Amino acid sequence: MKMVRTVRNRLLAAAIFAAFIASAPKPAHAVSKEIIQLQTQVQQLLDMVQRLQSTMDTRFGVLQNLTQQTADQAKQMSGTVNDLQQKLNAQAEGVNGKVDTVSGQVQSLNDSVDELKTRIAKLDKTLQDMQAQLQNVQAQPAGMPGAAPAPGGPPTNPAMGPAAGPGGQAAAAPAMNQAPPLQETFQSGLRDFNAGHYQVAVSEFQDVLHYYPLDDLAGTAQFYLGEIAYNQKHYDDAISAYNAVLEGFAGNRNASAAQLHKGLALLAVNKRDAGIHELRLLIQRHPRTPEAASARSKLNGMGVRITTAAR
Numbered sequence: 001m002k003m004v005r006t007v008r009n010r011l012l013a014a015a016i017f018a019a020f021i022a023s024a025p026k027p028a029h030a031v032s033k034e035i036i037q038l039q040t041q042v043q044q045l046l047d048m049v050q051r052l053q054s055t056m057d058t059r060f061g062v063l064q065n066l067t068q069q070t071a072d073q074a075k076q077m078s079g080t081v082n083d084l085q086q087k088l089n090a091q092a093e094g095v096n097g098k099v100d101t102v103s104g105q106v107q108s109l110n111d112s113v114d115e116l117k118t119r120i121a122k123l124d125k126t127l128q129d130m131q132a133q134l135q136n137v138q139a140q141p142a143g144m145p146g147a148a149p150a151p152g153g154p155p156t157n158p159a160m161g162p163a164a165g166p167g168g169q170a171a172a173a174p175a176m177n178q179a180p181p182l183q184e185t186f187q188s189g190l191r192d193f194n195a196g197h198y199q200v201a202v203s204e205f206q207d208v209l210h211y212y213p214l215d216d217l218a219g220t221a222q223f224y225l226g227e228i229a230y231n232q233k234h235y236d237d238a239i240s241a242y243n244a245v246l247e248g249f250a251g252n253r254n255a256s257a258a259q260l261h262k263g264l265a266l267l268a269v270n271k272r273d274a275g276i277h278e279l280r281l282l283i284q285r286h287p288r289t290p291e292a293a294s295a296r297s298k299l300n301g302m303g304v305r306i307t308t309a310a311r
Contacts, residue, residue: 113250179211186217189224198228219249223258235265256282260291264298276304 189204205221212218226241242262245252252258263278279295283306286292299306 116251180207182208182212182215182217185211186221189221193224193228198232202228216249216252219245219252220254222249223252223254226258226261230261230265233268235269238262238265239269256286256289256291259285260295263295276302280306 185204186208189201189208192198192201192204202225205225208215208221209218209225222241223245226238226245229235229238229241239262242258242265245258246255246262249255259278259282263275263282266272266275266278276299279299282295283292296306
């Protein structure tokens, strides 16, 4: 475009110069043949300039039309892209909503399965205790009132029970240990744990496990035993305690925290693959919990791709 303007300007200058020469005063004698030729050439130049100007105007109009069409198409394309982006965003939101719904359903299903496992474990423990009691009853028929005395043993009286031993006093059966109150024992262990009195807290939590193995607080007591070992950096003991929570008290509310700390304990003892597997399993089973968020952050910090492991 700039070159066209330059050519046009030069032609105009030449035409003006030629017109100036043609209009210069002429001698009185007749116009020579050369002057006539020069005027003819000037006129031709003027005609060429006019045709060039007309051609440039036409092409400029075409260029303006093309530019306008391009701008309209770009605007239309921008609108199409915006519409497509909105549709994609809407679809992404819908997919995210479905993923969240599925995640919630999966977590609910896992919680139900864990609760069922806990109930089955408690029922199995109850059956084992009943079987042990039955075996004890069947193994002690001689001690029952009215039973025949064992050979060489002291005579028995059905009304009075076992005969008196030396000194005239009856042989007393060993007294059973009285179970401590559940709530008081657990709360006392929790206070000692928070105060850092770990040795005392261990004894109290173990009492809860010993005397109330089927109660829900037993699973929580087992979790705190793992926490005590973890805080003291006894990672192998902590892993064992967390395994007891996950296997025997899978429906406990501290199960996700137990799995998180188990994974961290495995990493602390240089069991990288096992620790990563445990953290991924936590994300799969409890995807919407704060513990799962901590597991994701830990894996991201390690540069590990987060994928859900198969159960």
